[in-house]
Amino acid sequence: MLKIQDLHVAVEGEPILKGLTLEVAAGEVHAIMGPNGSGKSTLGAVLAGREGYEVTAGSIEYLGQDLTALEPEERAWAGIFLAFQYPVEIPGVTNLEFLRASVDALRAQRGEEATSAVEFMKQARETCRQVGLDADFLKRGVNEGFSGGEKKRNELLQMLLLEPKLALLDETDSGLDIDALQVVADGVNSLRSPERAILLITHYQRLLNHIVPDRVHVLSGGRIIRSGGKELALELEEKGYGWLKEAAA
């Protein structure tokens, strides 16, 4: 589904990713772990198409097409979803209005009709319940005044409504208490299916107790320096990143 080859990415002329290669097949869950500043969030941003992240070499192929040629909204239409590490507050646009615009934009691209207001409201309320957000959050401005945990639940809410083919979760676990972590994990696990791939970007191993990955990769200095099965995460938890960095150097 996703094939990244020798990817180099620079931000304001500063190289961040320096030869990253990664392949994720449909049905798989991969975890990208690594110390702060290793380029984890850059990977999420470049996959979602954020401006200012310049691909200087290498390629990203998604479902057989060159992902870098697509605008951010075209990537969303193609089934890519990035759960933001820092969701943006947008006062003046209600969460409901935003969710509906988003769901309808994707439906329109698939040639489907827009949802009716009543039907959508029902679906949004149900999904709110699933992620543990009071339905009142639908009436509030997008992420406006939400706590850190509420913002993460709101990302999950969007993800469940949009049903992406490739879900990228950028540190969705950071700052969550154990209950919220469980909710996020349940939500992500409910999306697991043979047609879908999930990429978890995380600093800590604890999320992986709840969402068991097929593959774990360690990102350091802009490259993947080690890949393994789920047991690699436990090893990292025990030993930290230092030994790997030394081994790679």
Add this chain to the structure above:
Amino acid sequence: MTMSTPLEQRLSDFDRLARARAAELRDADGPLTDLRRAGEAAFTATSLPGPKTESWKYSRVGPLLEVGLLDAPRADASMPDLPDIDGLDAGRIVIVDGLPRQLPETSVPGVSVTRFSAADPADLAGLGDLADLEGRPFVALNGALIEDGVLIHVGRGVDAGTLELILAQNADGAPCGAHPRVRVVLESGASLALVERHIGTAAVFANSVIEVQVGDAARLAHMRLQLDAGAARSLTALDVAVARDGRYDLQQALLGSTFRRNEIRIRCTGPGAEVAVGGATLTRDRGHLDTQMCLEHAVPHCRSDQVFRALAGERSKTVLNGRIHIHPQAQQTSAELSSRNLLLSHDAEIDAKPELEIYADDVKCAHGATVGRLDDKALFYLRARGIEEASARRMLSFAFLAAVVDAFPLPTVGDHVRSALEAAFDRPAEASQ
């Protein structure tokens, strides 16, 4: 008049024609004689704003000086089509080219809406006392050239419901000079919702003066809608005094036109007075919109809160001069002004100038003005959710205006404003000249 005529020449031509018209009207007998004479005297004593007049720095007076814009309005001019605001239940006052043409048919006890020409002279006694003439040649000109006006009077403790005040242009597209004049008096404890709408896109020079007296513990919800763009030359002076424990709420939705300038002076004259002002504005193409705002805190324990949100596209220009003046005796004043402005194009211009004059020491005063562009992070967030860039920009632009549009005290008017602003935002830009 060609553009090659020097400004000085055009100013002096305008001045000469204006004086000649004022002289014709001067001695017409009636209750307005005093107002005319005072206006003529003040106009004669004040020079028209030239390129060096500070308060006119961003508004060139040129578009007001064209031939025809001083012609007298005709009482038999065609009435324009005046669309309703959906769901608005209000008595309607229609002024066309400055002349009152329609007053509400049904009357509420304690509420009178009359033409100046038909009013008891005693009721007109205070006319002009709120509209300072000094240094304001166009307010003076309004007085000098006035032919009639409308007096709205709400008696003590009376709830007058909603009135719609329409300032419209003739439907013939005939250029002329209109000098609408309205005086609103709310006696103590009275209340009124006033929906003021400016309608017309032709090259009419409308030089309006509105005086508002909010009595003790009275409440006025004033909504001002200038939602027609086009070639209108619109200049308004709104002078308001708010007495003890009175509340004045002014919410505005404004589009630019060839020339549009609103001078607003609100004075808190009694302790406990409260003022809220909102302005949601959009200028496009070569539109011009200038707001000169002055809030005077003359007595203690008053509060004012002003919120302005402006969008400027293409080669348009938006000006906000927000002055707050706190007099020495006005202790315990709370005054806030927030002006946030978004440039939608590289060629648009926004001049947001805060002016604070504080002469009392025990006050709470906050004043902020920002000019920027849409937030890239928010834009990316929406696009990453599949919302196309143009839709995302539109969504964020209206989110930005929502702080004001949502504050309209009548939801029906808020809805009308929202769709009018959306239509103005969505229409294609004029071909660039």
